[in-house]
Amino acid sequence: MNISALQAHYREKRPKSASFFEQAKNHITGGVNGNLRFFEPFPITFQEAKGAWLFDLDGMRYVDYLLSYGALLLGHGHPSVREAVQRVWQEQGTSSFGATYPLELDMAKELKTLYPSFEQVRFTNSGLEATLFALRLALAFTGKSHIAKFEGHYHGSHDQVLVSVNPDWERAGDPQSPQAIPESYGMSDYYLKHTVVLPFNDWAACETILTKRKDEIGAVILEPMLSGYIAANRDFVMRLRELTKQLGIVLIFDEVKTGFRISLGGAQAFYGVQPDLTALGKIVGGGFPIGVVGGKREILELASPSHSRNRGETVFHSGTFNGNPMSLAAGLATIRHVAQPGTFERIVARTTRLRNEIESLGQHYGIPVKTIGEGTIFNVVLVEGEITNYRDLRFARKDVRLALDFLLMDHGVYSKPLNRFSMSEAHGDEEIRATVDAFERSFAVLKKL
Ligand SMILES: Cc1ncc(COP(=O)(O)O)c(C=O)c1O
Structure with missing residues (x-):
């Protein structure tokens, strides 16, 4: 899958993040404080967060599924x-x-x-x-x-x-x-x-x-x-x-x-x-x-x-x-x-709902997508067979997943490319609807690539 057109589009829409990264990499090694934070062509620079949402330097907003690598079970700034x-x-x-x-x-x-x-x-x-x-x-x-x-x-x-x-x-x-x-x-x-x-x-x-x-x-x-x-x-x-x-x-x-x-x-x-x-x-x-x-x-x-x-x-x-x-x-x-009665269960129920919606959209568009996980974490893996260990991951279409991630970012959903999805209490109906819509639009493009 040719990812460069998607990356060019990503760059075009984020001139401020691009320019920030150019400066940052002169002062901070690789422009990031942790190797896992980097992705090509440059990571997004954020300036604000609220609930389930992230806001970047270029004025775009995203439903956040990275949630600081899963650390925020209640979302940002609860x-x-x-x-x-x-x-x-x-x-x-x-x-x-x-x-x-x-x-x-x-x-x-x-x-x-x-x-x-x-x-x-x-x-x-x-x-x-x-x-x-x-x-x-x-x-x-x-x-x-x-x-x-x-x-x-x-x-x-x-x-x-x-x-x-x-x-x-x-x-x-x-x-x-x-x-x-x-x-x-x-x-x-x-x-x-x-x-x-x-x-x-x-x-x-x-x-x-x-x-x-x-x-x-x-x-x-x-x-x-x-x-x-x-x-x-x-x-x-x-x-x-x-x-x-x-x-x-x-x-x-x-x-x-x-x-x-x-x-x-x-x-x-x-x-x-x-x-x-x-x-x-x-x-x-x-x-x-x-x-x-x-x-x-x-x-x-x-x-x-x-x-x-x-x-x-x-x-x-x-x-x-x-x-x-x-x-x-x-x-x-x-x-x-x-730990208040029903709270955790509600986050799990929303996670399950989102996973089901993603999988049925995958079926609709003929994209072999699986959501794998338990509780409030899952990953979106493009694979036909079972994944039970590290070696099985070689059968997954990482290239298609990467393309999907760039399309999702374009439509306002962020998990950091190739990362898993974590949910929070702040991910309510509005956020789930926005996410499902972003997946639908992304799958529609992916199908044609
Ligand atoms: C399973 C597991 N163990 C250890 C760590 C390291 O934690 P930290 O990043 O807080 O050092 C992580 C971080 O992602 C992790 O996922």
Whole structure:
């Protein structure tokens, strides 16, 4: 599919974003503060957001399905969140104590009611820090040297897990025993040697690798839904829980994307499985930076400085802004709002309605589009067969999806090209209608390309 005409049109309609990007890239590496934020020919520069809507420098508006990578379950600037953050200023007078204060306990208790696998928690500033800390705890607890992760799963930008996230098909190796492929230049060989890559949803292959390397592997970390939308088979998750228990391996659910999105209790409530440790992020901060590690007391206690252990025998964890009042207040306001009876269910019902409309439009226009996901996240994948793991994604028409994304942006819908769709409470009838209309117009053009 020739995308250049669509990109030329995109450029023509956004002279201010184009010119901003030209300036920005002289000062900010690549013009973006994160490689994933870039797309060709240049990313849109936004200047305002409200509810479910984004407004760009060129005066165009979009229904937002990126929602800051899924972090905003109530949409932009929800009144409860604003009020909670303003209250912090008024009542506490600071945005950071760098010390303990009551809101930390409120949040810890709130999380424990929704995530019964949490006996204790620690707060961090990002999902990256949460998975890093969870893995360090797991290796300390087991005394082993290696971690195992699944091909295609993302756990943040630290070296231990920046392995085989999006490996080239040609280099990825045997599907049943994938190669560890670095995701970045500059990573030490140490990580490639100490991170074992597992095939997702292939139980026989996983069991073989884990059993064979049980003396080295101290942790298995996974996104229970690959990239937030490709679900683990229920049986696969159950068996993984059983086997890791038997082999003395700490099971870590990375629920940074799925937490509060698949269900309020995350993917672990959906599957009815309790991991040993869980990483949360995104929604827990209500739009402010956060990460959480929650799980078994006996594992988390290894980080407790109040035990009389030698310093070398305590798991180190710290951070200037850990558990800062702004993130906790905004997060608590979000969780309490969405936990009101019927609220989460309403967001899920609207997500399902939108997905159904997109799929039936696809059928009408003869475009093989599937919406894959659970709860309040889904992705739009152009594929005929089933998608159960990273390798299956090679059958998807990424080129058509990219064209669709440019057409959607042209008609006022934004998810960032090739990204999944997250919904929020702010996505109501008007937004869904505008989105369905944009899909219809885009499919009509796509059909002729
Ligand atoms: C599953 C998962 N884990 C970890 C992270 C890293 O979180 P952060 O970007 O807050 O560092 C992400 C971010 O998208 C994620 O989706």
